[in-house]
Amino acid sequence: MIKENPYQASRPINDSKDFFGRKREFRFLYQMLMSNESVNIIGPRRIGKTSFLNVLPGNDIQQNFFGESIFNEKDIFLFLDMQSQKSTTPTELLTRLAEQIHATGIDINHEMQSYYDFGRVLERLTHEGIRIFILLDEFDSVAQNDHFDIEFYDMLRHYQQRYRVSYIVASTKGVKEVSKSTVTSSEFFGIFRVLHLELLQEEDASDLICKDDLLSQHMNFVKLIAGYHPFFISQLCFYLFHFHLYEADTPIEKIREMSIYHFLEEAFDHFSYYWEHLSTEERAVLKKISKSKKIDQDDAPELTALKQKALIIERNGRHMVFSSAFDGFVEEIKFSEKKEEISQFLAKNTKTLVSIAKYCIDKAIELKK
Ligand SMILES: Nc1ncnc2c1ncn2[C@@H]1O[C@H](COP(=O)(O)OP(=O)(O)O)[C@@H](O)[C@H]1O
Numbered sequence: 001m002i003k004e005n006p007y008q009a010s011r012p013i014n015d016s017k018d019f020f021g022r023k024r025e026f027r028f029l030y031q032m033l034m035s036n037e038s039v040n041i042i043g044p045r046r047i048g049k050t051s052f053l054n055v056l057p058g059n060d061i062q063q064n065f066f067g068e069s070i071f072n073e074k075d076i077f078l079f080l081d082m083q084s085q086k087s088t089t090p091t092e093l094l095t096r097l098a099e100q101i102h103a104t105g106i107d108i109n110h111e112m113q114s115y116y117d118f119g120r121v122l123e124r125l126t127h128e129g130i131r132i133f134i135l136l137d138e139f140d141s142v143a144q145n146d147h148f149d150i151e152f153y154d155m156l157r158h159y160q161q162r163y164r165v166s167y168i169v170a171s172t173k174g175v176k177e178v179s180k181s182t183v184t185s186s187e188f189f190g191i192f193r194v195l196h197l198e199l200l201q202e203e204d205a206s207d208l209i210c211k212d213d214l215l216s217q218h219m220n221f222v223k224l225i226a227g228y229h230p231f232f233i234s235q236l237c238f239y240l241f242h243f244h245l246y247e248a249d250t251p252i253e254k255i256r257e258m259s260i261y262h263f264l265e266e267a268f269d270h271f272s273y274y275w276e277h278l279s280t281e282e283r284a285v286l287k288k289i290s291k292s293k294k295i296d297q298d299d300a301p302e303l304t305a306l307k308q309k310a311l312i313i314e315r316n317g318r319h320m321v322f323s324s325a326f327d328g329f330v331e332e333i334k335f336s337e338k339k340e341e342i343s344q345f346l347a348k349n350t351k352t353l354v355s356i357a358k359y360c361i362d363k364a365i366e367l368k369k
């Protein structure tokens with residue numbers, strides 16, 4: 001019989017039993033929502049934003065992390081992935097939202113013809129003591145939608161001011177930064193509290209790694225290679241688990257080596273993406289950290305940015321690259337500002353991959369000493 005692999009990283013977490021950590025972040029969020037604020041959740045790709053949005057309405061999460069329920073049974077959560085709304089018009093978007101309200105069993109006409117129509121719906125819900133939480137994921141995508149003009153954003157703000165509406169918006173940079181400069185004068189962009197999602201806390205990373213007991217023997221190894229990053233941990237653990245199950249006679253060192261190769265092959269694209277989206281100054285500071293060179297006081301802004309991008313951690317006052325696999329990548333990649341040079345580097349993929357794998361394996365051996 002095929003045993004299910006408990007580590008998956010291809011789709012966001014939907015079930016709170018698969019969700020690890022984020023206690024502090026939930027406490028902040030719930031506190032903000034209790035006072036009807038709107039929140040911008042900022043974090044790099046794959047850090048767990050969608051998963052966070054998916055589980056936040058759950059009563060078990062509220063109880064575990066906050067000690068009480070934040071939401072009433074009547075409260076409504078509306079969820080839109082803005083990636084799928086790149087050419088939607090404002091009334092179409094409001095119709096999508098109204099359809100979800102309708103689906104909860106509230107009898108409304110969900111064809112929205114105007115901003116006013118949606119206002120009427122919100123008025124009714126507010127009157128009935130229902131709070132509405134509008135979760136907008138992948139907000140970076142709206143920058144590409146020309147239908148969303150200033151009037152649209154002003155109306156979103158109007159709903160929030162007038163009715164019991166809170167927005168919880170996920171993006172890789174601040175909402176204002178990812179939007180078109182033609183709309184950012186709307187006051188909508190000024191209503192948000194900010195919550196950063198960064199790496200996991202160490203003990204939560206440990207819990208995720210040990211989701212299946214079989215992998216507890218690899219805990220330090222996984223932390224070394226993947227850092228406290230939930231996505232990279234899940235990817236690496238997937239392979240370790242797989243090889244333990246299907247190549248049970250293989251020595252542990254060999255299992256680790258095979259897993260590293262598989263892991264790196266997939267992680268490489270993500271590493272490249274992260275690198276490509278760094279400023280020249282951020283790259284320079286990252287290179288310094290990788291080589292354990294001294295950090296200047298002037299580097300403080302880059303350190304903050306790199307931390308928020310989940311690429312470095314601070315331990316005992318020292319900055320370190322978050323994972324030794326990414327550290328190996330940073331060592332290998334030539335410092336270059338030109339896009340062509342990066343793509344050339346990527347073309348030589350296999351050779352680089354092998355040397356990063358060697359680097360990781362050496363580090364893992366050091367770890368055991
Ligand atoms: N708190 C978490 N607990 C367990 N796994 C997580 C957690 N956060 C993220 N992951 C893992 O990382 C992957 C990427 O998460 P996702 O929510 O899609 O990130 P984002 O929306 O920021 O790109 C998920 O598929 C999941 O495997």
Ligand SMILES: [Mg+2]
Nearest residue numbers: 049050051137
């Ligand atoms: Mg996402």
